[in-house]
Amino acid sequence: MERLDSTFEEACRIVGECRLMFAERGEEVSLERLALWLERAQEEAVDTNGEQHDAVKLAIERLKGW
Numbered sequence: 001m002e003r004l005d006s007t008f009e010e011a012c013r014i015v016g017e018c019r020l021m022f023a024e025r026g027e028e029v030s031l032e033r034l035a036l037w038l039e040r041a042q043e044e045a046v047d048t049n050g051e052q053h054d055a056v057k058l059a060i061e062r063l064k065g066w
Contacts, residue, residue, distance in 0.1 A: 010055035011062065014038070035063040 018037060020028040042056045 007054050007058055011059035015059050015063065016053055023026050031063045038063070 015034060015038075018034050019029050022033070038056055038060050042052055042060065045051075045056065046052045
């Protein structure tokens with residue numbers, strides 16, 4: 001349960017940082033855009049590390065309503 005809690009907290013932190021990044025640039029922020037941006041980041045993580053980042057995966061799933 002503790003691992004799930006820490007993964008959820010990390011997912012929330014990641015989404016929050018993404019929202020702030022877009023806001024600082026004065027760009028529109030939508031759930032779809034956040035999910036797309038995180039999917040791209042996830043692809044880069046897989047290319048670099050050979051595996052998905054659990055918190056990014058959870059954030060994408062939540063943003064898409066899964």
